Amino acid sequence: MPKPFILTSHPGREKSKTWAAVSHYLRPQNTLPAAFLNNLVSAIRLFRLRFKYDIVVLGGGAQVDMFYLVLQRLWPFNIKPVVKIDCLWYRSHPLRHFFKKRLIKWVDKAVSRYVVWASREIIAYSDAFDLPLHKFVFIPYHTTVNLREIEIKEGSYIFSGGNFARDYQTLARAVDGLDIEVIIACTNSATLNGIRFPGNVKIVGVSHQEFMQFMAQSGINVVGLKKGLLHSGGQQTFLNAMAMGKPVIVTDPEGAEDYICNGIDGLLVPPGDPEKLRSAILKLQESPELLIALGEKAREKTMKWDTENHLSAIASLAKKVCLEG
Numbered sequence: 001m002p003k004p005f006i007l008t009s010h011p012g013r014e015k016s017k018t019w020a021a022v023s024h025y026l027r028p029q030n031t032l033p034a035a036f037l038n039n040l041v042s043a044i045r046l047f048r049l050r051f052k053y054d055i056v057v058l059g060g061g062a063q064v065d066m067f068y069l070v071l072q073r074l075w076p077f078n079i080k081p082v083v084k085i086d087c088l089w090y091r092s093h094p095l096r097h098f099f100k101k102r103l104i105k106w107v108d109k110a111v112s113r114y115v116v117w118a119s120r121e122i123i124a125y126s127d128a129f130d131l132p133l134h135k136f137v138f139i140p141y142h143t144t145v146n147l148r149e150i151e152i153k154e155g156s157y158i159f160s161g162g163n164f165a166r167d168y169q170t171l172a173r174a175v176d177g178l179d180i181e182v183i184i185a186c187t188n189s190a191t192l193n194g195i196r197f198p199g200n201v202k203i204v205g206v207s208h209q210e211f212m213q214f215m216a217q218s219g220i221n222v223v224g225l226k227k228g229l230l231h232s233g234g235q236q237t238f239l240n241a242m243a244m245g246k247p248v249i250v251t252d253p254e255g256a257e258d259y260i261c262n263g264i265d266g267l268l269v270p271p272g273d274p275e276k277l278r279s280a281i282l283k284l285q286e287s288p289e290l291l292i293a294l295g296e297k298a299r300e301k302t303m304k305w306d307t308e309n310h311l312s313a314i315a316s317l318a319k320k321v322c323l324e325g
Helices: 017-022 035-052 062-074 094-110 120-129 168-175 208-216 235-243 274-285 288-302 307-324
Strands: 006-008 023-025 055-058 082-084 113-116 136-138 158-161 182-185 201-204 220-223 248-250
Touching: 006 035, 017 023, 017 307, 035 062, 055 062, 055 307, 062 082, 062 094, 082 307, 094 120, 113 120, 113 307, 120 136, 158 168, 158 208, 168 182, 168 274, 182 208, 208 235, 220 235, 220 274, 235 248, 235 288, 248 274, 274 288
Parallel strands: 006 023, 006 055, 055 082, 082 113, 113 136, 158 182, 158 220, 182 201, 220 248
Antiparallel strands: none
């Protein structure tokens, strides 16, 4: 078994033999009363332990990662290469973005590579934060569902879920008047505020296991994302649905085209367009053959996007960065 050369704040979401063999995971601090303090202590522990490893892979949460990078900039001795994954960056108020941009650009000198889950984010993030293009690497995200623990059935309802960056307003308008049940799993009131949902839409607050079960027994999975997002989201949701053999509709063509070939293994429609989303739903409703074909192709395609392949790719990138010196 190879000696661990990676120190990481990233747990390796399901389990990966490759990741376990080459990395040491430093568990987060959870004994202090405030999350802020726990994250700061976690970053300090990570920073102090870096000497024993060749490279640090950050993916333990935005605050922990930022604390670590600030420490590295303030104490620029015994520098270790850093790969930053989980770059979930959003646009914010202009004044807030001004300060956020300067902070990210300042700590950028401590980062060797950024890993993104959508190739379009390379240019988007580089432009938004004035960061070097060559530091960005696209590595496909992965499925997280354990198909042996889920009862998959061919249902008749549309399922849509998620708390952040979701556009349920467009979905509500798209399904208004349609003879099809829609179940939305969302517990974030801010995401739902001000939306008038038609009678065929049901809002539920569920556990993760229940979320997966609703998805597994749906007929169609819709991932409706807001228009104009900097970060391309929803990968975990639509990849899990695809792994279950569910036809998916995603309203982020540029962000999802790394994973979905429109009309072959899913449908991509423009964000914020209820008429086109409605047409996509009706297209699947009126063509059971297409619905089945999309689901089967989706299931086949996601076999290559499991946790092992994903984390192996990150480990390979870390090794490459180490060799570059």
